[in-house]
Amino acid sequence: MERREFPLWEVFVRARNGLNHKHVGSVHAADDRMAIEAARDTYTRRMEGVSLWVVPSASIVASDPGQAEVLFAPAEDKVYRHPTFYVVPDNVKHL
Amino acid sequence: MSTPAFETALRLGDDALILGQRLGEWCGHAPTLEIDLALANLGLDLIGQAQHFLGYAGELEGAGRDADRLAFHRDVLDFRNCLLVEQPNGDFAQTIARQFLFSTWQELLFGELAGSRDESIAGVAKKAVKEVAYHASFASDWVVRLGDGTEESRSRMVDGLGWMWRFTGELFGEDRKAGDRGFGIDLAALRPAWDARIDSVLAEAGLDRPAPHRPTGGGRDGHHSEHLGHLLAQMQFLQRTYPDAVW
Numbered sequence: 001m002e003r004r005e006f007p008l009w010e011v012f013v014r015a016r017n018g019l020n021h022k023h024v025g026s027v028h029a030a031d032d033r034m035a036i037e038a039a040r041d042t043y044t045r046r047m048e049g050v051s052l053w054v055v056p057s058a059s060i061v062a063s064d065p066g067q068a069e070v071l072f073a074p075a076e077d078k079v080y081r082h083p084t085f086y087v088v089p090d091n092v093k094h095l
Numbered sequence: 096m097s098t099p100a101f102e103t104a105l106r107l108g109d110d111a112l113i114l115g116q117r118l119g120e121w122c123g124h125a126p127t128l129e130i131d132l133a134l135a136n137l138g139l140d141l142i143g144q145a146q147h148f149l150g151y152a153g154e155l156e157g158a159g160r161d162a163d164r165l166a167f168h169r170d171v172l173d174f175r176n177c178l179l180v181e182q183p184n185g186d187f188a189q190t191i192a193r194q195f196l197f198s199t200w201q202e203l204l205f206g207e208l209a210g211s212r213d214e215s216i217a218g219v220a221k222k223a224v225k226e227v228a229y230h231a232s233f234a235s236d237w238v239v240r241l242g243d244g245t246e247e248s249r250s251r252m253v254d255g256l257g258w259m260w261r262f263t264g265e266l267f268g269e270d271r272k273a274g275d276r277g278f279g280i281d282l283a284a285l286r287p288a289w290d291a292r293i294d295s296v297l298a299e300a301g302l303d304r305p306a307p308h309r310p311t312g313g314g315r316d317g318h319h320s321e322h323l324g325h326l327l328a329q330m331q332f333l334q335r336t337y338p339d340a341v342w
Contacts, residue, residue: 006127027129033236038129041136 008057009035011042013049021053029054100213101155102175103278105165106315107208107216108148109176112166113323114197115141116330120184130187133233137194140226147219167334171317171324178314179262181323185255188241188248192255195234199292200266202227203285204278211279235296242300249302257305264310277315 006028012021024043029035035054044052063071079085118138125131149162160168179197184190205227208220241252267289268275268282275282297304313319333340 028127029129030240034240037133037233037236041133042129045132045136 006030006034009039009054010057010060011035011039012053012055013039013043014051014053015049017050021051024048026057027054098155099277099279100216101152103213103216104148104152104155106175106177106277107219108145108152108162108165109174110180110197110201111141111148112145113174113176113326114180114193115139115145116326117180117182117184117193118190121190126187134190137230137233140223140230144219144223147223148216151215151219163334167331168338171319171327173317174314174319174323174327175317176314176319176323177262177265178311178320179259179266181314181320181326182259182262183322185258186251188251189255189258191234191237191241192252192259194230195238195296196256196259196263196293197266198227198230198234200263200285200289202231203288203292204280207280207285208278213279231292238296238302239300242297242302252300253302256302260305261308261311264308265312265314270310270312275315 007030008026009029010026011024013024014021027035027038027042029038032054036052039052039054043049075081115138118134118141121134121138122131125134145166146162149165153160153162153165177197179193182189182193184193202224205220205224208216209224211217211220238252238256241248243249264270266282267286268277294304
């Protein structure tokens with residue numbers, strides 16, 4: 001008999017209202033309801049969350065690790081992109 | 096001494112304890128890791144209920160027996176669980192069939208008991224009805240998934256329901272001529288709501304309701320199937336061999 005695994009789903013949990021959903025791991029499930037139930041039983045059994053998202057792992061588009069240099073290295077020396085780079089004049093209020 | 100309140104607490108506790116133990120048997124054997132965890136979660140919810148109900152039964156009895164004493168030092172004839180919960184796990188579909196039929200009933204029962212005049216029973220029922228609602232919905236989803244799945248999953252689901260169906264009459268006291276008011280409520284009155292919920296899930300799963308069967312009962316009077324003795328042997332052996340052993 002052919003053995004096929006259930007597809008993989010990525011699980012995101014919102015720990016408290018007002019916080020973002022955060023990636024916590026993945027589950028195998030045949031459909032969306034099963035994925036939510038598996039996520040609930042696997043990742044929220046100790047009151048870790050108040051809301052769950054599940055996303056088919058196949059739907060996630062990832063950046064190419066081989067492109068990491070090109071994509072991320074140029075940000076290294078761009079300190080002026082941090083707000084702390086700028087000196088705020090003393091007489092500027094309400095900033 | 097046995098009072099109606101004691102019997103009620105014992106029934107509720109034993110239903111939960113025995114089904115919890117059955118679900119625990121899946122630990123490490125379920126089809127996937129996620130289902131393994133899910134079944135263990137269900138089982139632990141039930142063991143939690145059993146602790147409350149049996150603890151309360153012990154208080155009512157006033158003979159110094161606590162929940163552990165009642166769970167591990169009673170013989171098979173003294174158990175008051177329904178026959179449905181002691182049925183063997185069989186394959187995954189048979190386990191799901193048992194859970195679906197039982198949890199749907201237990202959710203309705205706890206809904207009623209939440210309004211009980213007995214505050215201890217009402218308190219536990221009110222709290223537990225939320226977890227039981229999840230058990231019922233988890234099992235219902237699986238009935239649909241298996242029933243409406245492949246040819247093999249469908250035939251296993253049909254077999255599972257076929258096996259468990261004969262034990263559902265006892266849930267409503269239909270095995271007794273005079274009916275059953277053992278929880279302080281008229282169990283027969285739960286039947287229409289249960290039928291409606293069962294039928295709606297079966298319809299979604301594309302499954303027929305199993306043929307009516309003469310209800311098999313007796314569990315509430317301590318007349319159990321041969322399966323319970325084996326379950327108790329496994330569950331109780333440690334406390335029987337080493338009385339009062341602790342972690």
